Amino acid sequence: MKPPLFRYQAPRTLKEAVVALASDPDAMVLAGGQSLLPAMNFRLANPSLLVDIQHVAELKGIAIEGGQIIVKAMTRHRELELDERVRAANPLLNEAMAHVAHIPIRNRGTVVGSLCHADGAAEVPLVLVLLGGSVLVEGPAGRREIAADEFFRFHLTTTRRRDEIAFEARFPVLRADSGSAFDEVTRRHGDYAIAGVGAVVRMNADGRTSEVRLAACGVTSRPIRLPEAEKLLTGTALSEADLKAAGRAAAEAVTAPDDMHASNAYRRRAVATLVRRMAAKAVTRARERIGR
C-alpha cells in the first residue's frame, strides 16, 4: 500500500511550520510518521499537505526544569527511553516506553506524535494523564498549554485545533516520597494494550498512602484516571482487601465493548488485576525510594 497524493513542505522554524499548517485546512503535521504513514497507506488519512517538522532545530531535545521533564516535538520514543536523566527524574517514563511498539518503531516515532495521535490504547497518553502533565501548542492565535485531562477527547481525537502544532509535552518529575509502576496485558510484545494500568503512590511517614493516582488505557475511548479506585486506596496501608476493592471499582470504568482482541468481561478482569498489582508495586517502590 502506498500513501495517497499530497504536497510536502519541510520548514526550518516553528513559525514557518505554523504558517504552513494554517495555509491548508487539510494539512497535517508529520513528525516520526509511525502512525500517520500506516494510516495514509491504508487511506484512513488523506492530508493534502504534509508539514514535516523534522528539520526544525528548536523542536529537538529533552530538558528537565522546574520539576518538569520537557519533551520537544521531534524527540523520538527511544531517546526518551534511553535518557539516564529522565530515568532518574521519573522511572515511570522508561518503564512505559519499553511497551511502545518495537525498537525500530521507537527509533522513528515521537513522544508528542503519540500524544497527538491519541490512540485510546496507547501507553504515552496514559502516562501524561497519570502524571498530570500537559501539551503545549502553537497556532496562528498564539501559544497555549493544555492539561492532560483536557487534551484527550476520544479515540484519535484531542482538543488541539487543526491549525495548532504541539511543540512540546511536559511530564512532572516523580516526588522523592512516591513510587510508580506500569504494566499492560497484550497478546504479543509491542502490541497496543488490551488493557494497561499505571500507578503513582505517595507515602506518609506512618506507612499509609497520602495520594494515589491510577490511570488506564485500552478500556475506554481515551486514557482515563480511575478516581473511585484511587479514593479506596488513599489513606490506607494497601491491605489485600483494599487492593481487591480498588480492582473491583476500577473494573466499573471499562466501557470498551467486545472486540476482536478481547471481550468486555476480559478487559474488566485485566484492569482489576493490573490495578491490584500496579498499586502494590508502586508502594513497594515508594518504600524503597524513601528508605534510600
Place this chain on the structure above:
Amino acid sequence: MTRGNLQRRLAQTSDDPTLEVSLTVNGERVERVVSVRMLLSDFLRHELRLTGTHVGCEHGICGCCTVLIDGKSGRSCLTLVAQAQGAEVTTIEALAAEDGRLHAIQQAFKECHALQCGFCTPGMIMNIFGRFNEPQALDLTDDGIRTMLSGNLCRCTGYVNIIAAVRRAAQLAGRA
C-alpha cells in the same frame, strides 16, 4: 483494444509533486528527483535496485523492510524518502565485506540455520545490527532476545534457531 491504442491512452507522466532528495546510502551519495510520496523502501528497491531490503506488509508490522537511518533501525516502509533527506541509510547490502566475508550476524544466522525462505532475514539482521550498535548492554536471555526480535515476523523457523543465532552473533561480535 490493441496494445498500441491502450498504451497511447495511458498517462505517460505522473501528476505527483516531486522533490529533489540527496542522501547517503551505504556510504555513497545519491541524488534523485522523486515523487514526494515515494517510500524509502521503494526508493531503495526501485530507484537504487537494492533489493535486499524486502517489503512485506507496508504498515510496520512485519519488520522485513528494516534498515538503519542515521545508525538507528527503522522501517523503510514507514519512512518517506523525503524524510531521509540528508540522512545516512544503511541496508543489508553493506554488511558483508567486499570480498564476500559475512558479517558476524550473517555468519551466526548461517551457522545456526536461522533462516529457511529468507524473506524476513534482511529485516531481522538490520534490526539486530542496529541494537548491537547501541552502547546499552544486551539482554541475551531467551526473553530478552524475543523482545529484541518482537518487531520482526518469521513464518518459517519458529524463531528457535534465530534466538540461537542472536546469541552466537553476540559472541562473534564481542557483545556477549
